[in-house]
Amino acid sequence: MNAPAHFQWSSAVNRCRRLLNGGVLVENLFHHLPACLIASIGLTLVVLLALQKPSWRPLAILPLGASLILAWQRSRRRFFTNRQAAAWLDARHALHGLGTLAQDGVPLSAPLGQNLARGHFPPRLHWRWMKLLRPAIAPVLTLLVLQLIPWKTTSPSATRSIPIHKQIRRQLERIQTLEKTGLLPGRELDGFKREIEDLNRAAGAYAGDPPTLEAADRLSEQLAKSESNLLNQLRSCADAVNSLQQFAVTGKAMETWQSAELKTQTAELLQKMKDLGLDSDPALSQLNNKELAEIMRAYLAGANAELPKNPGELQNMLDTMRQWLKTKADKASQCQLGAGCSDHFITETEAERQALKSACSGVSGQPGKGGNDRGRADAELTYGDETRLDDKAFQARLLPDGASPSADQSLTLSIQALPPKATPLAGAATPSSSAAASTAKTEGHGAAVLLRHRETVRRYFTQPTPPSK
Amino acid sequence: MKFPDTLGFDPKLENQLILTEVSAVMNWMRKNSLWPMPMGLACCAIELMSSGASRFDISRFGAEVMRFSPRQTDLMIVAGTVTYKMALAAKRLYDQMPSPKWVIAMGACASSGGMYRSYAVLQGIDRILPVDIYVSGCPPRPEALLEGLIQLQKKIQIEPSLLRQKKADC
Ligand code: SF4
Numbered sequence: 001m002n003a004p005a006h007f008q009w010s011s012a013v014n015r016c017r018r019l020l021n022g023g024v025l026v027e028n029l030f031h032h033l034p035a036c037l038i039a040s041i042g043l044t045l046v047v048l049l050a051l052q053k054p055s056w057r058p059l060a061i062l063p064l065g066a067s068l069i070l071a072w073q074r075s076r077r078r079f080f081t082n083r084q085a086a087a088w089l090d091a092r093h094a095l096h097g098l099g100t101l102a103q104d105g106v107p108l109s110a111p112l113g114q115n116l117a118r119g120h121f122p123p124r125l126h127w128r129w130m131k132l133l134r135p136a137i138a139p140v141l142t143l144l145v146l147q148l149i150p151w152k153t154t155s156p157s158a159t160r161s162i163p164i165h166k167q168i169r170r171q172l173e174r175i176q177t178l179e180k181t182g183l184l185p186g187r188e189l190d191g192f193k194r195e196i197e198d199l200n201r202a203a204g205a206y207a208g209d210p211p212t213l214e215a216a217d218r219l220s221e222q223l224a225k226s227e228s229n230l231l232n233q234l235r236s237c238a239d240a241v242n243s244l245q246q247f248a249v250t251g252k253a254m255e256t257w258q259s260a261e262l263k264t265q266t267a268e269l270l271q272k273m274k275d276l277g278l279d280s281d282p283a284l285s286q287l288n289n290k291e292l293a294e295i296m297r298a299y300l301a302g303a304n305a306e307l308p309k310n311p312g313e314l315q316n317m318l319d320t321m322r323q324w325l326k327t328k329a330d331k332a333s334q335c336q337l338g339a340g341c342s343d344h345f346i347t348e349t350e351a352e353r354q355a356l357k358s359a360c361s362g363v364s365g366q367p368g369k370g371g372n373d374r375g376r377a378d379a380e381l382t383y384g385d386e387t388r389l390d391d392k393a394f395q396a397r398l399l400p401d402g403a404s405p406s407a408d409q410s411l412t413l414s415i416q417a418l419p420p421k422a423t424p425l426a427g428a429a430t431p432s433s434s435a436a437a438s439t440a441k442t443e444g445h446g447a448a449v450l451l452r453h454r455e456t457v458r459r460y461f462t463q464p465t466p467p468s469k
Numbered sequence: 470m471k472f473p474d475t476l477g478f479d480p481k482l483e484n485q486l487i488l489t490e491v492s493a494v495m496n497w498m499r500k501n502s503l504w505p506m507p508m509g510l511a512c513c514a515i516e517l518m519s520s521g522a523s524r525f526d527i528s529r530f531g532a533e534v535m536r537f538s539p540r541q542t543d544l545m546i547v548a549g550t551v552t553y554k555m556a557l558a559a560k561r562l563y564d565q566m567p568s569p570k571w572v573i574a575m576g577a578c579a580s581s582g583g584m585y586r587s588y589a590v591l592q593g594i595d596r597i598l599p600v601d602i603y604v605s606g607c608p609p610r611p612e613a614l615l616e617g618l619i620q621l622q623k624k625i626q627i628e629p630s631l632l633r634q635k636k637a638d639c
Binding site (some may be wrong): 106156157158159160162163208210213214217 | 538541545563565566567570595596597598599622632
């Protein structure tokens with residue numbers, strides 16, 4: 001007869017086997033763990049000190065993972081089978097071989113089956129925890145510290161200044177682009193080209209000497225300034241066109257439009273457009289609005305510009321202007337105008353530029369929040385012992401009676417329409433215009449204290465014990 | 470590879486011959502003729518000025534030739550709070566300095582942002598520049614800056630100057 005129906009011998013054996021195998025795995029894990037921990041520490045140190053990549057610290061988990069694989073490999077050959085587990089239970093619970101017999105499927109009598117039930121107690125494994133753990137304690141702590149301490153980010157590597165020949169080449173390219181697009185007036189570009197020639201000559205003679213480099217810097221600044229001015233002009237022209245648009249849309253009285261103020265506005269706009277390059281015959285004849293071309297020609301000739309007479313014509317003129325400005329703005333964005341005004345010349349490559357941007361926006365992407373590798377930057381703002389607030393010093397306290405002036409203590413002597421004049425100090429020279437400033441400074445010292453104020457001060461200091469409320 | 474940090478000197482040949490290596494001579498010249506760029510950005514700059522004045526006299530260490538053109542300097546002393554706006558200018562100036570060049574972060578602000586944990590302040594100039602020496606203090610006394618300078622001189626003396634130059638140029 002088999003074991004009693006309520007008792008499942010095979011599940012007891014399975015459970016026992018799993019526990020025993022777990023024990024085997026853990027024991028073998030500890031066999032490799034100290035070595036793997038030390039490898040983890042080594043890897044962390046390499047990552048931090050040699051490679052200078054604090055964000056790679058989680059790699060330390062790799063040797064720990066390796067220890068798991070090694071432990072598994074080592075344990076596989078030592079895992080208990082069900083039969084071995086049954087034999088272990090036999091020995092553990094003094095079943096005298098009943099467990100092995102039951103496992104082998106040998107039918108047992110009822111009393112023997114009852115005996116077998118004793119074997120279902122879960123096996124109690126006795127771990128020698130401290131013995132196993134002792135060698136791992138120090139490496140685990142070290143690894144924890146290495147993982148947790150805030151680590152300073154790496155300093156960027158040294159950059160070098162751009163060689164003079166390269167600088168000249170870059171700026172020449174820039175000038176050529178501007179020339180091709182016709183964004184900058186020719187006279188300005190001619191000036192830049194002359195400077196490039198001078199630079200080339202100087203660089204040929206003394207490549208890399210400070211004055212030549214400084215001249216190249218100056219040129220790049222001027223270029224950036226011209227670009228920036230051009231963008232500003234484009235923007236302000238667009239604003240002016242928009243503000244004039246109000247008249248065309250609302251159809252305000254054209255007499256208003258002909259007013260002097262608006263004429264001035266329009267004249268300013270025409271001047272700006274002239275500065276932007278609408279001052280040459282080819283440019284004007286390209287305009288599809290003949291009226292605007294006429295107005296512009298008249299303006300350039302110094303004559304009074306005859307402005308459109310009705311809102312429709314005005315609208316047409318503004319549309320043409322807007323169109324022309326848009327073409328300019330498109331060209332400007334095509335050749336990335338304005339990049340020179342910011343960091344175009346600071347860094348040599350796009351990668352450097354990106355690195356600079358990310359450095360400036362902080363590791364966490366939020367400016368000023370440096371990320372946890374910056375130590376203090378991410379720390380909470382706390383007050384240490386040095387800065388603990390002295391509560392008493394900040395307690396609110398009522399002033400003693402009479403310390404603050406009340407209305408009944410004041411006496412109106414006279415009411416003046418003008419602010420009072422400063423009385424010259426006794427014995428002081430009449431303030432001349434140059435000495436006026438110093439007199440103004442000193443007159444505060446000489447000013448008489450008002451009676452009521454004097455009284456208040458006297459009472460405050462003579463009162464023996466100010467009542468506290 | 471060890472680089473000589475002193476000049477070889479044979480007493481028998483005194484006044485006639487000094488044996489050394491090119492690298493040591495170059496380093497010796499560089500460390501004793503630093504041309505600083507005073508990047509004074511806040512209160513620390515006052516102490517920096519004081520270091521240059523007669524009482525502390527930075528010229529005792531050969532570093533008195535302060536220049537305001539980056540093209541003529543090889544040591545940037547960042548003294549003060551570096552705001553993001555100024556950080557770009559500092560970076561640009563550093564880039565314009567000829568190699569070899571060094572950076573001293575003077576004071577808590579330049580080293581780590583100091584007490585300004587603010588949206589506007591760069592948390593240490595070492596985010597954008599390779600700092601060689603950090604001088605602690607808020608502000609550091611001029612003596613501290615001079616100590617930093619001496620430490621930098623020691624660092625320069627043992628630098629593989631030729632290799633560094635080569636690396637910077639390639
Ligand atoms: S470290 Fe102190 S003294 Fe120096 S700039 Fe910052 S706040 Fe001013």
